[in-house]
Amino acid sequence: MSESINQAPVKVAVRNLTKKFGDLLVLDNMTFDIHRNEFVCVVGPTGCGKTTFLNCLTRIHEPTEGDLYIDGVPADPRKHNISFVFQEPSAMPWLNVQDNIAYGLRIKRLPQAEIDRRVNQILDLMGLQDSRRKYPGELSVSAAQRVIIGRSFAMQPDLLLMDEPYGQMDVKMRFYLEDEVIRLWRELKSTVVFITHNIEEAVYLAQRVIILSNKPANIKETLTIDLPHPRSVSDPRFIEYRNYITDKIKWW
Amino acid sequence: MTDKAKRQRIRKILYWGLPVLAILTVVLAWVLFSASHPELMPGPVAVWNRLLRTFTKPIGRINLLGHAWASLKRVLSALVFAWAFGISFGILIGWNRTARAIFGSIFEVIRPIPPIAWIPLIIMWFGIGETAKVLIVFIGTFVPLVINTSTGIRAVDEINIHVGQVFGGSRFQILTQIVIPTALPHIFAGIRTSVSSGWTTVLAAEMLGATAGLGSMVTKGWNGGDMALVLVAVITIAVVGFILSTLLSKLEKVVCPWNN
Amino acid sequence: MEQLTKKMEIIGVSKTFFNEKDYFTTLDSVTFDVHEGEFLVLLGPGRCGKTVLLNIIAGLVEKTSGSILYDGHEITGVNSEVAMVFQKMALMPFKTVMENVELGLKFKHMPKAERRKICQRYIDLVGLQGFEKAYPSALSGGMKQRVGIARAYANDPKVLIMDEPFGALDAQTRYAMQNEILRIWGEEKRTIVYVTNNIEEAIYLGSRIVLLSQCPATVKAVYPIDLPRPRDMVSPEFMALRTEISNNTDLSI
Numbered sequence: 001m002s003e004s005i006n007q008a009p010v011k012v013a014v015r016n017l018t019k020k021f022g023d024l025l026v027l028d029n030m031t032f033d034i035h036r037n038e039f040v041c042v043v044g045p046t047g048c049g050k051t052t053f054l055n056c057l058t059r060i061h062e063p064t065e066g067d068l069y070i071d072g073v074p075a076d077p078r079k080h081n082i083s084f085v086f087q088e089p090s091a092m093p094w095l096n097v098q099d100n101i102a103y104g105l106r107i108k109r110l111p112q113a114e115i116d117r118r119v120n121q122i123l124d125l126m127g128l129q130d131s132r133r134k135y136p137g138e139l140s141v142s143a144a145q146r147v148i149i150g151r152s153f154a155m156q157p158d159l160l161l162m163d164e165p166y167g168q169m170d171v172k173m174r175f176y177l178e179d180e181v182i183r184l185w186r187e188l189k190s191t192v193v194f195i196t197h198n199i200e201e202a203v204y205l206a207q208r209v210i211i212l213s214n215k216p217a218n219i220k221e222t223l224t225i226d227l228p229h230p231r232s233v234s235d236p237r238f239i240e241y242r243n244y245i246t247d248k249i250k251w252w
Numbered sequence: 253m254t255d256k257a258k259r260q261r262i263r264k265i266l267y268w269g270l271p272v273l274a275i276l277t278v279v280l281a282w283v284l285f286s287a288s289h290p291e292l293m294p295g296p297v298a299v300w301n302r303l304l305r306t307f308t309k310p311i312g313r314i315n316l317l318g319h320a321w322a323s324l325k326r327v328l329s330a331l332v333f334a335w336a337f338g339i340s341f342g343i344l345i346g347w348n349r350t351a352r353a354i355f356g357s358i359f360e361v362i363r364p365i366p367p368i369a370w371i372p373l374i375i376m377w378f379g380i381g382e383t384a385k386v387l388i389v390f391i392g393t394f395v396p397l398v399i400n401t402s403t404g405i406r407a408v409d410e411i412n413i414h415v416g417q418v419f420g421g422s423r424f425q426i427l428t429q430i431v432i433p434t435a436l437p438h439i440f441a442g443i444r445t446s447v448s449s450g451w452t453t454v455l456a457a458e459m460l461g462a463t464a465g466l467g468s469m470v471t472k473g474w475n476g477g478d479m480a481l482v483l484v485a486v487i488t489i490a491v492v493g494f495i496l497s498t499l500l501s502k503l504e505k506v507v508c509p510w511n512n
Numbered sequence: 513m514e515q516l517t518k519k520m521e522i523i524g525v526s527k528t529f530f531n532e533k534d535y536f537t538t539l540d541s542v543t544f545d546v547h548e549g550e551f552l553v554l555l556g557p558g559r560c561g562k563t564v565l566l567n568i569i570a571g572l573v574e575k576t577s578g579s580i581l582y583d584g585h586e587i588t589g590v591n592s593e594v595a596m597v598f599q600k601m602a603l604m605p606f607k608t609v610m611e612n613v614e615l616g617l618k619f620k621h622m623p624k625a626e627r628r629k630i631c632q633r634y635i636d637l638v639g640l641q642g643f644e645k646a647y648p649s650a651l652s653g654g655m656k657q658r659v660g661i662a663r664a665y666a667n668d669p670k671v672l673i674m675d676e677p678f679g680a681l682d683a684q685t686r687y688a689m690q691n692e693i694l695r696i697w698g699e700e701k702r703t704i705v706y707v708t709n710n711i712e713e714a715i716y717l718g719s720r721i722v723l724l725s726q727c728p729a730t731v732k733a734v735y736p737i738d739l740p741r742p743r744d745m746v747s748p749e750f751m752a753l754r755t756e757i758s759n760n761t762d763l764s765i
Contacts, residue, residue, distance in 0.1 A: 418570055419616030436606065510607075
């Protein structure tokens with residue numbers, strides 16, 4: 001399938017990313033670009049080294065070779081802002097919803113007016129105005145996860161990494177949250193890398209899908225999903241994309 | 253690449269070297285401090301010589317090893333009883349609601365009392381013989397065992413008990429084959445605490461009047477202004493404590509092989 | 513078609529939890545039948561009531577009202593002909609694979625040689641031969657749940673209850689395990705009551721789907737699934753059914 005040319009400038013460039021644990025090669029020379037305001041999904045077979053890939057992007061692991069560049073310079077936590085959303089909700093239990101969303105903004109010492117503006121924008125976009133004073137413990141698991149997602153978008157990060165944040169949700173809830181994440185991405189013009197095992201989810205969300213090979217992971221193919229949002233999972237073209245990716249990675 | 257490899261090697265050396273460096277610093281500080289204030293702190297050489305003298309001129313006709321063994325014997329005999337009673341009692345009040353209702357609150361009251369606070373009462377009742385000392389150590393080791401065991405039993409996830417019920421286990425089978433093994437890491441934490449607490453308590457008990465034991469060596473050194481002897485006792489206490497905890501973690505690996 | 517002998521009847525089962533100040537109803541008059549030999553899927557959104565319902569069916573938890581008939585007779589307490597596969601796996605970390613699988617038979621005091629033979633058969637059936645002496649901590653999530661399945665089968669149940677057994681696995685391992693469970697069910701036919709929140713999984717596996725509402729759970733609809741096996745998840749019939757059930761499912765924000 002074709003790869004269309006994205007006109008936006010490159011926001012994140014990954015060059016020759018390689019990770020070895022001792023002699024074990026886990027990531028094998030991965031090179032790719034993410035454009036500004038792009039929504040990219042990364043899928044790969046189970047156990048292909050996705051966690052290591054993510055940990056190298058977030059600098060939990062130091063890559064053995066290669067690097068991550070943001071706006072053309074090596075990624076630097078003091079200069080750049082990379083936000084993550086993990087599979088397990090990780091809201092601060094002692095802060096209510098609005099303070100959780102404001103948390104990162106306060107750390108960055110943004111002016112109070114700007115913090116208020118962003119928090120309100122997020123609460124509006126997510127329909128969370130009514131629960132702004134609730135604590136995470138009073139919320140359902142899905143609502144707690146939404147707070148984290150809102151917090152990450154509020155940061156307006158250079159790169160937002162999401163690691164299968166909807167893995168445990170029921171399907172209907174998942175579609176609701178996926179529509180919501182698309183809404184946030186559109187409105188806030190973020191650059192998102194969304195990692196998942198779920199091929200349908202990847203095709204539902206992504207402008208572009210990066211397909212990883214088996215371990216040691218490298219990039220098998222990148223595929224542009226040329227369908228307008230909102231997408232329908234029973235659209236024949238959707239199913240064509242889904243089957244195509246499934247064939248690339250199927251092991252089960 | 254070479255840059256990164258180099259950085260990693262440096263880090264590796266650092267994590268090996270730092271603990272050694274820390275110990276060397278302490279020894280160096282000891283040497284320097286004792287050289288400038290010999291009246292406050294005997295130096296390593298003095299302590300070493302004092303150590304040798306505990307064998308050529310035994311204190312109360314017992315050499316250093318004899319004293320260490322005397323203390324150890326008290327701890328071990330107290331531990332045998334404490335393990336037997338403490339673990340069973342902990343299982344009982346962890347598993348049985350009635351037992352918890354009866355003994356739980358009494359235990360909550362006794363639990364914060366430091367074992368050495370019982371010393372006057374025990375000396376009054378049992379004199380200052382071997383029984384009294386072992387009894388004080390027993391109290392000091394019994395309490396953490398009961399607390400850890402009962403907490404461990406109560407912390408067993410209900411789903412594990414459901415597994416036992418679904419697969420037709422009787423209450424006793426569920427207790428012995430599911431609940432107690434699940435609680436073993438907790439029980440082991442109790443055993444570890446009981447050993448260190450027993451080792452602490454025995455010294456306190458011995459310092460109040462004993463002719464043998466490391467605690468009596470401390471008291472003797474203290475009374476005679478013989479700080480080198482005090483330090484010999486202190487170092488022996490540390491060494492024996494270290495050996496005990498090493499043995500325990502070996503034992504834990506044998507008893508709980510699933511924890512790697 | 514499945515033969516329509518009623519293996520279990522769940523009649524008007526309700527469950528309310530009380531504490532000092534408050535009460536909370538999770539099940540409201542739930543009624544459905546379980547047919548002999550079928551693969552019945554209980555599909556429900558969110559986290560309300562499904563596990564409680566299974567625990568009631570297994571006799572682990574008391575119901576507030578209603579009754580459960582097994583082969584036409586009312587039962588109370590743990591039903592010894594029912595075995596369960598748990599979402600949280602609930603393997604004993606201190607037991608090897610073999611010891612976990614033989615748990616139920618050991619409780620019944622079956623001689624060691626005999627129970628080992630039976631358990632070996634089920635360990636082979638779930639594809640874990642060679643891992644008998646491994647501890648669960650050395651296994652992947654999918655393998656752990658295979659142990660859970662072998663453990664349930666070894667107890668020779670008439671009814672197998674599975675509580676979101678693959679809920680903690682990733683989407684692809686989940687597909688693999690769905691095929692596994694269908695293969696095992698084909699080889700060792702038992703009545704299965706299977707809970708999931710995943711519509712795709714429900715249609716892929718089930719002979720029938722009982723759709724539950726959100727809290728308090730009631731039965732919204734029952735769907736017989738007549739698609740031939742192996743089912744194609746992206747066929748138009750499958751997709752149409754998925755849309756239909758999805759439209760009828762509550763969204764629990």
